[in-house]
Amino acid sequence: MSKQQPTQFINPETPGYVGFANLPNQVHRKSVKKGFEFTLMVVGESGLGKSTLINSLFLTDLYPERIIPGAAEKIERTVQIEASTVEIEERGVKLRLTVVDTPGYGDAINCRDCFKTIISYIDEQFERYLHDESGLNRRHIIDNRVHCCFYFLSPFGHGLKPLDVAFMKAIHNKVNIVPVIAKADTLTLKERERLKKRILDEIEEHNIKIYHLPDAESDEDEDFKEQTRLLKASIPFSVVGSNQLIEAKGKKVRGRLYPWGVVEVENPEHNDFLKLRTMLITHMQDLQEVTQDLHYENFRSERLKRGGRKVESEDMNKDQILLEKEAELRRMQEMIARMQAQMQMQMQGGDGDSGALGHHV
Amino acid sequence: MSKGQSGLGKSTLVNTLFKSQVSRKASSWNREEKIPKTVEIKAIGHVIEEGGVKMKLTVIDTPGFGDQINNENCWEPIEKYINEQYEKFLKEEVNIARKKRIPDTRVHCCLYFISPTGHSLRPLDLEFMKHLSKVVNIIPVIAKADTMTLEEKSEFKQRVRKELEVNGIEFYPQKEFDEDLEDKTENDKIRQESMPFAVVGSDKEYQVNGKRVLGRKTPWGIIEVENLNHCEFALLRDFVIRTHLQDLKEVTHNIHYETYRAKRLNDNGGLPPGEGLLGSVLPPVPATPCPTAE
Numbered sequence: 001m002s003k004q005q006p007t008q009f010i011n012p013e014t015p016g017y018v019g020f021a022n023l024p025n026q027v028h029r030k031s032v033k034k035g036f037e038f039t040l041m042v043v044g045e046s047g048l049g050k051s052t053l054i055n056s057l058f059l060t061d062l063y064p065e066r067i068i069p070g071a072a073e074k075i076e077r078t079v080q081i082e083a084s085t086v087e088i089e090e091r092g093v094k095l096r097l098t099v100v101d102t103p104g105y106g107d108a109i110n111c112r113d114c115f116k117t118i119i120s121y122i123d124e125q126f127e128r129y130l131h132d133e134s135g136l137n138r139r140h141i142i143d144n145r146v147h148c149c150f151y152f153l154s155p156f157g158h159g160l161k162p163l164d165v166a167f168m169k170a171i172h173n174k175v176n177i178v179p180v181i182a183k184a185d186t187l188t189l190k191e192r193e194r195l196k197k198r199i200l201d202e203i204e205e206h207n208i209k210i211y212h213l214p215d216a217e218s219d220e221d222e223d224f225k226e227q228t229r230l231l232k233a234s235i236p237f238s239v240v241g242s243n244q245l246i247e248a249k250g251k252k253v254r255g256r257l258y259p260w261g262v263v264e265v266e267n268p269e270h271n272d273f274l275k276l277r278t279m280l281i282t283h284m285q286d287l288q289e290v291t292q293d294l295h296y297e298n299f300r301s302e303r304l305k306r307g308g309r310k311v312e313s314e315d316m317n318k319d320q321i322l323l324e325k326e327a328e329l330r331r332m333q334e335m336i337a338r339m340q341a342q343m344q345m346q347m348q349g350g351d352g353d354s355g356a357l358g359h360h361v
Numbered sequence: 362m363s364k365g366q367s368g369l370g371k372s373t374l375v376n377t378l379f380k381s382q383v384s385r386k387a388s389s390w391n392r393e394e395k396i397p398k399t400v401e402i403k404a405i406g407h408v409i410e411e412g413g414v415k416m417k418l419t420v421i422d423t424p425g426f427g428d429q430i431n432n433e434n435c436w437e438p439i440e441k442y443i444n445e446q447y448e449k450f451l452k453e454e455v456n457i458a459r460k461k462r463i464p465d466t467r468v469h470c471c472l473y474f475i476s477p478t479g480h481s482l483r484p485l486d487l488e489f490m491k492h493l494s495k496v497v498n499i500i501p502v503i504a505k506a507d508t509m510t511l512e513e514k515s516e517f518k519q520r521v522r523k524e525l526e527v528n529g530i531e532f533y534p535q536k537e538f539d540e541d542l543e544d545k546t547e548n549d550k551i552r553q554e555s556m557p558f559a560v561v562g563s564d565k566e567y568q569v570n571g572k573r574v575l576g577r578k579t580p581w582g583i584i585e586v587e588n589l590n591h592c593e594f595a596l597l598r599d600f601v602i603r604t605h606l607q608d609l610k611e612v613t614h615n616i617h618y619e620t621y622r623a624k625r626l627n628d629n630g631g632l633p634p635g636e637g638l639l640g641s642v643l644p645p646v647p648a649t650p651c652p653t654a655e
């Protein structure tokens with residue numbers, strides 16, 4: 001064991017050493033074997049670079065054959081929910097990532113109903129999990145609950161739009177919202193700061209609860225604390241996405257090539273892409289926990305309060321159903337036995353090579 | 362008149378076009394100013410001068426357009442405003458004792474700002490332009506073009522042009538009003554290659570290669586507004602101000618205004634209400650080649 005134990009149990013043979021300090025390693029190994037699941041929802045108007053950003057974040061191509069509809073087609077469209085799952089692996093750790101896209105959001109001339117579809121999707125996932133959790137066989141519950149929602153804000157406006165406010169208020173109690181300023185290469189540094197501040201002010205003004213990074217614990221090292229502090233100071237993250245490799249300063253970087261310069265995706269001075277990625281990776285576990293402990297529990301208590309009687313009787317029904325099924329099974333077995341007895345009698349009247357037909361019951 | 366959702370840089374662009382503070386700048390938005398609940402129409406008039414030529418420029422801004430959750434019919438206040446100006450002019454024209462130079466408050470040109478999504482037009486853009494291309498000269502402009510690379514820009518422009526064509530939207534310069542072959546070839550070239558102009562506006566100056574230029578300074582470079590390699594602002598400016606300014610006014614007067622006038626006179630079977638006296642004296646509607654009112 002090469003792990004540095006901060007306490008005095010360095011020598012495994014030290015008296016008093018039980019060995020459960022090895023537990024984290026066991027958990028680690030099991031988790032790695034099991035793999036991780038994460039569901040990320042992206043919401044925002046068309047054309048804000050959502051797909052490009054997701055592809056950049058996870059270095060995959062989630063939308064290989066994409067056809068972008070024209071404006072006339074968009075008039076008729078309602079909001080769709082498209083979930084695509086991809087299994088990515090890095091150094092032996094498997095991640096089953098589901099990206100839930102919401103094309104059509106914000107496109108219509110009248111967007112009054114555009115978040116209903118999204119909210120009912122989120123609720124549906126909670127409902128399904130609740131149902132599975134209360135079921136009899138709980139071994140393979142698949143967690144499709146939305147753990148995090150990246151809400152894309154347009155860099156072209158002066159802050160939040162009425163639609164942004166309405167949507168975020170409708171889902172801030174159901175999912176972790178991470179606001180992201182898209183296409184940040186449109187903004188100069190000063191404009192970016194102004195926009196971020198304005199967005200934060202408006203979020204506070206409207207009492208919108210966005211996801212807050214947990215503070216670093218006091219026993220973490222300084223670097224981590226500093227990193228957390230930097231991350232918190234940069235919310236909302238302003239990002240640029242790209243998977244194209246451009247030659248800049250002698251090396252190949254992912255970026256966007258303009259006549260006036262190259263915007264590097266992974267350059268922290270150009271945009272907050274790295275910060276967003278760090279936040280997502282470092283806090284993936286926390287995002288899942290908050291979803292489980294806060295949003296899901298909220299949903300569950302609301303749901304049970306509402307359909308209180310119903311759920312209890314459901315349990316009773318389940319027992320009843322079980323009993324009924326057992327009774328039916330017994331009846332059927334008796335029937336089979338009777339049929340076999342009948343056949344035997346017939347055979348005895350006939351050839352008599354039915355010796356194989358014994359009593360199975 | 363400049364139209365488009367808030368934050369597309371309309372005010373900055375107008376300031377840049379006329380090299381003076383003719384429009385209240387977006388950065389002067391303080392916290393108390395919210396997105397207006399309905400579409401407002403704000404008209405500010407200025408007199409600017411260049412080389413001894415004076416021009417009275419009126420910039421009409423429309424904050425609140427397209428910002429709401431429900432944007433149905435948000436073009437109606439604008440259509441109403443434009444028709445009101447025509448009405449004002451008409452009233453003055455049929456007046457008995459009319460002024461020598463009728464004050465012209467009609468909208469000669471409407472710059473419509475398209476959001477640079479890189480995908481296509483938004484349904485709202487289509488609806489607006491469909492309704493208003495019949496009453497005013499619309500020049501579509503792609504705002505904040507520094508968000509697109511060169512390929513994205515040309516793809517987007519092509520797609521927008523196609524969409525406008527497929528939906529029958531005639532933007533200025535309209536094909537049907539080309540007077541002679543020379544105009545036609547010139548305008549064709551503009552229509553099929555340059556428009557819609559992808560622009561970047563700025564009122565700040567920076568030092569580039571020893572000259573002071575208008576531009577935007579970013580960590581990865583300076584975007585020069587008047588550099589044709591960077592954006593098409595110079596093309597837009599030349600088009601609107603240096604070559605087609607007079608034509609914009611003429612098309613407005615000869616075509617859009619006449620359409621309105623013909624419709625009004627036909628509707629009322631005579632004059633706008635209030636001037637009943639002249640009903641019989643006024644000659645019948647002149648048989649000028651008026652495009653049929655759709």
